[in-house]
Amino acid sequence: MKRGVADLFERPSSGTRALLVHAGARGEDPERATEEFEELVRATGAEPVALVVSGPRRRDPRYFVGAGKAEELRERVEADAIELAIFNHRLTPAQERNLEALLKCRVLDRIGLILDIFARRASTFEGRLQVELAQLRHLSTRLVRGWTHLERQRGGIGLRGPGETQLETDRRLVGKRIERIGRQLDAVERRREVNRRPRRRSGVPVVSLVGYTNAGKSTLFNRLTGAGVHAADQLFATLDPTLRRLTLPAGSPLVLVDTVGFVGDLPHELVAAFRATLEETRQADLLLHVVDGSAPDGRERAERVNEVLAGIDAGDLPQIEVMNKVDRRAGPVPGPERDDTGAVRRVWLSARTGEGVEALGAALGERFETSCPIREIRLPPGDGRMRARLYELGTVQGEHPCEDGGSIVEVRIANRDLARLGLEGGDARTVKGPASGSPAGPGVRFGTVPRAS
Secondary structure (H helix, E strand, O other), X not given: OOOOHHHOOOOOOOOOEEEEXXXXXXXXXXXXXXXXXXXXXXXXXXXXXXXXXXXXXOOOOOOOOOHHHHHHHHHHHHHOOOOEEEXXXXXXXXXXXXXXXXXOOEEEOHHHHXXXXXXXXXXXXXXXXHHHHHHHHHHHOOOOOOOHHHHOEOOOOOOOOOOOEHHHHHHHHHHHHHHHHHHXXXXXXHHHHHHHHHHHXXXXXEEEEEEEOOOOHHHHHHHHHOOOOOOOOOOOOOOOOEEEXXXXXXOOEEEEEEOOOEOXXXXXXXXXXXXXXXXXXXXXXXXXXXXXXXXXXXXXXHHHHHHHHHHOOOOOOOEEEEEEXXXXXOOOOOEEEEOOOOOEEEEXXXXXXXXXXXXXHHHHHHHHOOOOOEEEEEEOOOOHHHHHHHHHHOEEEEEEEOOOOOEEEEEEOOHHHHHHHOOOHHHXXXXXXXXXXXXXXXXXXXXXXXXXX
């Protein structure tokens, strides 16, 4: 039956009883395909009442699913007092409007579902701005919806004018808010860039933790750094990036970054809004790709992460795969796997128990400490500026005074940083070559931070 404006309804503002809808594809395992979907729904606080899975048969473009299945959904909504229908797919604005008119309840697609989770989890000023921007960009394409008042012209005493509809007014207000948030996020990005400059000048490598949501990135981050970042067995437990200085086994420093987790069909609105956060990933010297080694679809999820990385121009960055949760499955032994060249390409570990974490530290040491021998550098009296630079650029191993008032500083420093300071030749004497097995210098040591998952 054709429905006009008069048949549309005023959308309910609340309700948690949800009907889950998944349109399957050929050769797909419905149970595995809907497992993550149900986790996403529960993360919003909704109450899943029923799950309806439709086959890959011909679908009605008005409702995304077939006309018969749409009628079945309407009957299910009426019978179970459903307040919210959630689709595990991206719906067009027209499809959402048609479904709401048919089902007489709110309709949410996968994009709106993920945006709602992000809105619940955002805690910092920047995170809230990023989520609001993503929501507004999503909303701007969906203002032609089930609100009948949006299609009425404003009128009445004192309100007569050019005849602007409420819909046009809302579009204009949304556009202005998007511009304002964009300017605020640009200011945040400029501050981030200012903070990155000293790191780049110092030559301290940056390692970014990436991976599918709930793979254990934050738990591993806490295990390595003792940062106390919120970690929980739930999707998108961490949204805001956290940076900590970490000391490698041989004493060299690096910066470790914990980032937001990825998910399949990550909304483009979120990728655009979180550009400042994802910039930390693009600027990294190495990616630690954390994979849930206990998940049966862990490899598929890893490929989805790689697709997102390619989409943000980080696909070509070097990676070490970290196969986490080895304590939850039988077979893999905690430790490293090497490629044909002898370089570590994968490390099996448990971030919860700490098994295999030392192997990860050794792998990072092999990658970043091979060009960092310990050198003695003699400083004349009063050269405080060079002394400060040495403490900034390298992990100082010790300092000894000289009879003339100067000092000898033992520092582990890379060749490129030594050349940048102009201390090549007789100014710097190598006293010990690179050795990944030497004791760690000051700072956090691998595998020593207690962490309860």
